[in-house]
Amino acid sequence: MLGLYKLLADGRRQVVGFLVPGDFLGLAFGRTYVHTAEAITPVAACRFPRARFMGLLEEFPALERDILSRTSNELAAAQRQMLLLGRKTARERLASFLVDLAERSDADGGPLELPMGRADIADHLGLTIETVSRTFTGLRREGVIDLPSAHRLVVRKPGELARIAAC
């Protein structure tokens, strides 16, 4: 898993998203589209020279349609995240994040993997490490989730979690 983030001059960081196997990285068709990537788990990547990739796009129109579809989905996700960052409480942010993660995960009901650290989650949700930790603890106390370890999570009340997410 990869974390994509942007930085301010003084070090403040915003994780704009996490990439899973099969995702594309570094696509830039407009003017600019730059962020930094950091591996969260060991990663194998496939690199295309820019010109070669553009050639592939010319050759296979279906590929361009696929890229457009992926970019469009990323945009939709970014706009959902804007709603989260601009208008949701810490509790709602963490719940939304966990619902997203659970949806993308293949394990139904089984323990959910949280490969990223609390700092990555905090910088993704516009919070501090401490608030993320306290909010985890709160949800655990209420029996909504269980945290067997810091990087392993079980959703005990999916309906309740979705309700808290407030989407």
Next chain:
Amino acid sequence: MLGLYKLLADGRRQVVGFLVPGDFLGLAFGRTYVHTAEAITPVAACRFPRARFMGLLEEFPALERDILSRTSNELAAAQRQMLLLGRKTARERLASFLVDLAERSDADGGPLELPMGRADIADHLGLTIETVSRTFTGLRREGVIDLPSAHRLVVRKPGELARIAAC
């Protein structure tokens, strides 16, 4: 000018962007990509039936490349906004917003138009109307900007404004 926004069930609102003449609205190539649009100034729009538009994409590959470029730019803007919403202070958010607006405006140094109301600005920056107003007043007091009226703004110290934006 159009405002695009998303809503939570209880009415909280996030303005994900503003559209100016020439922009596209309603493009959805991925799974979902839905928000609401509201006219801020009188607007003339050109509507394409979905099937017809898809046909145009097939017929003119350059159009599809253009759409991809636009979507890519929108994604980059969304990610900048995520950094703003997640990590910037009220002061920095408003300054960033004004810098963006000034860059997109054709008037150099001349009075900048703010067609949207304080509520739209607040919902775009993840703040309240009151905080937006107070922050405007603060910048005006310091001589960074001038506000001849609520919807007309002059940037007196562009360098200072850009410094405050903290990008």
Next chain:
DNA sequence: CGGTCGTTTGAGAGGGTTCAAATAGAGTGG
């Protein structure tokens, strides 16, 4: 078993919100 890093917990402070009221501005009818 000791050391280091990441996470959790605690206490106090602060930036932005909330609630409330004053002011300004735009439109309307006399």
Next chain:
DNA sequence: CCACTCTATTTGAACCCTCTCAAACGACCG
């Protein structure tokens, strides 16, 4: 042209959620 009304904006004061600073705890690793 002015008085009136309605809405948007500004200003004020108290509150609160989250942040900051600090320390304890725990897990992983050598």
